[in-house]
Amino acid sequence: MNTYIALLRGINVGGKNKLPMKELKALLTKHGLHDIQTYIQSGNVVFSCEHFDLDMGKLIEAEFGFCPDVMMLTKDQLLTSIKNCPFTADEGKQLHYYFCKTQPQISKQALTEILDEIKKPSESYQLINDVFYLYAPEGIGRSKLAERVEKKLKVSCTARNQNTILQLQLMLKEKQ
CATH class of the missing domain: 3.30.70 (Alpha-Beta Plaits)
Structure with a gap:
């Protein structure tokens, strides 16, 4: 399994683009992601999967009605930063x-x-x-x-x- 970090842009800010982390975790689990952890409400998600090929922004749009930019990082990319x-x-x-x-x-x-x-x-x-x-x-x-x-x-x-x-x-x- 590979580990990834998703950084969602512009969610839960000023009452706009509300995205409860519990509901996001359930959605991502339903689409095959594992070991999902979130940190605070600003859209920080760490998860595992064999290979990541989902468009997380579109997935969120279909479920919650808005499409945030999602910056996807591998574990190595975050550690390098x-x-x-x-x-x-x-x-x-x-x-x-x-x-x-x-x-x-x-x-x-x-x-x-x-x-x-x-x-x-x-x-x-x-x-x-x-x-x-x-x-x-x-x-x-x-x-x-x-x-x-x-x-x-x-x-x-x-x-x-x-x-x-x-x-x-x-x-x-x-x-x-």
Whole structure:
């Protein structure tokens, strides 16, 4: 069995796109996924299967009436994103991983020019492959960069803070 992580974008936010995790687990079980674990209500799912070939967004749409973007990661992809993280944070809510649907097609120079204009002096960022890392010590809610990064990268992304990433890593270890 292979282990995968599904990161659902934009669910259970502000009363929109409501998706109870218990019902999601039942739906995924019905479609052949195993050892399903969810973490908090923002759409973090760890599961096992032989080979993943479902369109989870379409499956959710058929059952719940909306189609969220779903960023699918293998166990190795998540662990690599943790290993590649260029920042350390004392508080897990200061550091965010933006998982991109596809590799952003923007040069490092162009990205720097665009993002340096909107970031706060205290903020740092780095794009490594298809993960954008943002360190925002003053909080993500106050960050203009956090608000605009997806538009500037020109790809769909979903962000998770360091606390969530470490919890997903722990969930993966429990599956071993």
